[in-house]
Amino acid sequence: MNLLLLGEDEIDSTGAARLTGxxxxxxxxxxxxxxxxxxxxxxxxxxxxxxTVVEQxxxxxxxQVTLDHPPPPRARIDLVLAIPRPxxxxxxxPAIASLGVDRVVLVNATRVEKSYxxxxxxxxxxLDELVDLGLEQAMDTVAPTIEVRERFKPFVxxxxxxxxxxxxxxxxxxxxxxxxxxxxERVVLAIGPDGGWIPYEVDLLAANGFTPVTIGPRVxxxxxxxxxxxxxxxx
Amino acid sequence: MNLLLLGEDEIDSTGAARLTGxxxxxxxxxxxxxxxxxxxxxxxxxxxxxxTVVEQxxxxxxxQVTLDHPPPPRARIDLVLAIPRPxxxxxxxPAIASLGVDRVVLVNATRVEKSYxxxxxxxxxxLDELVDLGLEQAMDTVAPTIEVRERFKPFVxxxxxxxxxxxxxxxxxxxxxxxxxxxxERVVLAIGPDGGWIPYEVDLLAANGFTPVTIGPRVxxxxxxxxxxxxxxxx
Numbered sequence: 001m002n003l004l005l006l007g008e009d010e011i012d013s014t015g016a017a018r019l020t021g022x023x024x025x026x027x028x029x030x031x032x033x034x035x036x037x038x039x040x041x042x043x044x045x046x047x048x049x050x051x052t053v054v055e056q057x058x059x060x061x062x063x064q065v066t067l068d069h070p071p072p073p074r075a076r077i078d079l080v081l082a083i084p085r086p087x088x089x090x091x092x093x094p095a096i097a098s099l100g101v102d103r104v105v106l107v108n109a110t111r112v113e114k115s116y117x118x119x120x121x122x123x124x125x126x127l128d129e130l131v132d133l134g135l136e137q138a139m140d141t142v143a144p145t146i147e148v149r150e151r152f153k154p155f156v157x158x159x160x161x162x163x164x165x166x167x168x169x170x171x172x173x174x175x176x177x178x179x180x181x182x183x184x185e186r187v188v189l190a191i192g193p194d195g196g197w198i199p200y201e202v203d204l205l206a207a208n209g210f211t212p213v214t215i216g217p218r219v220x221x222x223x224x225x226x227x228x229x230x231x232x233x234x235x
Numbered sequence: 236m237n238l239l240l241l242g243e244d245e246i247d248s249t250g251a252a253r254l255t256g257x258x259x260x261x262x263x264x265x266x267x268x269x270x271x272x273x274x275x276x277x278x279x280x281x282x283x284x285x286x287t288v289v290e291q292x293x294x295x296x297x298x299q300v301t302l303d304h305p306p307p308p309r310a311r312i313d314l315v316l317a318i319p320r321p322x323x324x325x326x327x328x329p330a331i332a333s334l335g336v337d338r339v340v341l342v343n344a345t346r347v348e349k350s351y352x353x354x355x356x357x358x359x360x361x362l363d364e365l366v367d368l369g370l371e372q373a374m375d376t377v378a379p380t381i382e383v384r385e386r387f388k389p390f391v392x393x394x395x396x397x398x399x400x401x402x403x404x405x406x407x408x409x410x411x412x413x414x415x416x417x418x419x420e421r422v423v424l425a426i427g428p429d430g431g432w433i434p435y436e437v438d439l440l441a442a443n444g445f446t447p448v449t450i451g452p453r454v455x456x457x458x459x460x461x462x463x464x465x466x467x468x469x470x
Contacts, residue, residue, distance in 0.1 A: 002454055072452045091326075095459045100451075138453035182417060182470045215466065216335075217307045218373035219237055224330045227459045231450065231466025235417045 001026055001136040004041045004051065011043065011065050017051065019061040027061055041065055042141040071141045075100035076186045077230055078166055080155075082109040082193035083148075084222045086119040091223040093127060097134025097144055099230045103163075104146045107155055109201055111193040122148055152201065156208050163188065169210040171202060172229055174219055176212035182235025189229055191222065236261055236371040239276045239286065246278065246300050252286065254296040262296055276300055277376040306376045310335035311421045312465055313401055315390075317344040317428035318383075319457045321354040326458040328362060332369025332379055334465045338398075339381045342390055344436055346428040357383055387436065391443050398423065404445040406437060407464055409454055411447035417470025424464055426457065 004023055011017045019027060027033045035056050041063070042048040049067035056062075077099075083106045084092060096104055106122070120126055131143045149155040166188040172180065173196065190197075190205050197205070202212065215232050239258055246252045254262060262268045270291050276298070277283040284302035291297075312334075318341045319327060331339055341357070355361055366378045384390040401423040407415065408431065425432075425440050432440070437447065450467045 075451075091458075095456070098453060098455055098459060099463065100453060137456055140453065215469065216310075218333060218335060218375065220333055220462075221330070221372055223326075223458070224333060224462045226462075227455075228334065228462035228466035231463035231468075232470055233466075234450065235467055235470030 003136045003139045015065045017063045077101050078103040078188045080105050080190040083112045083116045086121045089121045093130035094134035097131040098138035101144045106148045109193050110198045111195040170213045171205045171210040173212050174217045176214040178213050180213040180215050187233050238371045238374045250300045252298045313338040313423045315340050315425040318347045318351045321356045324356045328365035329369035332366040333373035336379045341383045345433045346430040405448045406440045406445040408447050409452045411449040413448050415448040415450050422468050
């Protein structure tokens with residue numbers, strides 16, 4: 001963890017903060033913090049800076065916080081992601097948060113196994129923790145929004161229409177005719193499940209403004225495909 | 236596994252092949268193959284095609300193979316990679332193989348923990364298996380070469396000089412002044428450990444033709460950074 005994330009309500013008007021729970025355990029056992037030491041901190045949704053450890057006890061860490069710079073720029077990318085198997089989801093959510101993606105909609109698709117919906121990884125508290133891992137890694141304070149949609153068609157036809165800021169819509173597919181080209185525009189990527197979107201799903205996405213593009217014929221795991229696509233879009 | 240990898244010596248002149256071991260177990264238990272079914276196959280270092288299951292017994296799978304297309308194009312990227320912690324190495328090697336990287340040199344660096352050298356993941360047989368996972372995923376037959384170098388300086392000063400085909404040399408770093416730009420040239424990326432290269436290492440790389448570049452201020456895990464950088468280079 002490269003950053004300690006604090007809630008706005010955890011810091012008082014004098015800059016004093018108290019760290020408990022997982023973050024305290026990590027600071028004590030992994031970072032082995034000592035009184036007087038300086039840590040990088042950030043306020044959820046807000047600015048970053050440093051904190052001096054004033055006191056270190058079994059109950060918690062007393063910090064004095066100074067916030068002096070904004071979080072890193074956003075990737076300006078949104079993802080429509082067919083729900084991956086739970087093991088892959090556990091890896092890709094921290095990656096997504098660390099890359100600065102703004103919106104993630106985890107959607108059902110024909111090739112998404114129904115059992116995935118019962119996975120504990122889809123629980124809000126679990127997803128929040130995975131997001132925090134990514135933010136702490138990338139030294140960011142701004143979490144992506146994550147939503148789950150059990151019905152693909154109404155999501156694509158009704159909800160996506162309201163994403164008026166996202167004009168560049170791409171559905172990456174290994175065998176697409178058109179190569180993905182970097183752009184400075186905001187981009188929505190619709191990333192299919194293992195085995196890909198079925199033709200009906202690609203057609204529905206295409207009818208709603210998504211262009212099939214490719215970064216090459218290689219079939220990549222979702223946790224590899226997402227960073228590779230984000231890298232390629234931002235080029 | 237999207238592809239069954241066969242050794243050239245496993246296929247006779249009539250196209251008959253016999254699958255045993257891990258690949259047979261996987262074909263039987265995960266893919267649940269049946270006689271008459273068709274599987275995608277590839278010959279290590281060679282062409283791809285399909286195989287019909289002639290017979291399925293407890294001992295093995297008898298296949299009839301037809302090879303009809305070449306492996307996917309290479310990424311034309313080489314990596315000098317500071318040895319990651321074993322857990323990350325286990326994830327990044329399949330990713331690297333699936334992305335079509337040609338050469339990987341796992342090097343020591345100041346911020347590489349000495350214990351990593353004792354990891355079983357660095358054993359050739361273990362690395363070979365991780366590479367196979369990546370090739371099977373991406374439907375490729377061409378493995379990257381992977382080498383381990385315990386001494387950073389002689390590797391950079393002496394060996395890298397012989398990589399005459401790799402003129403574009405980049406050392407990605409979150410705070411570099413220059414943005415990484417896509418190129419069609421072959422590229423060598425020198426990716427540092429958790430915590431980064433130390434200034435001495437960056438200077439040594441710079442003295443040997445590496446330009447510091449950035450894809451943004453976010454500090455990414457190696458298994459996220461590698462696909463993001465490959466995506467950004469190939470843009």
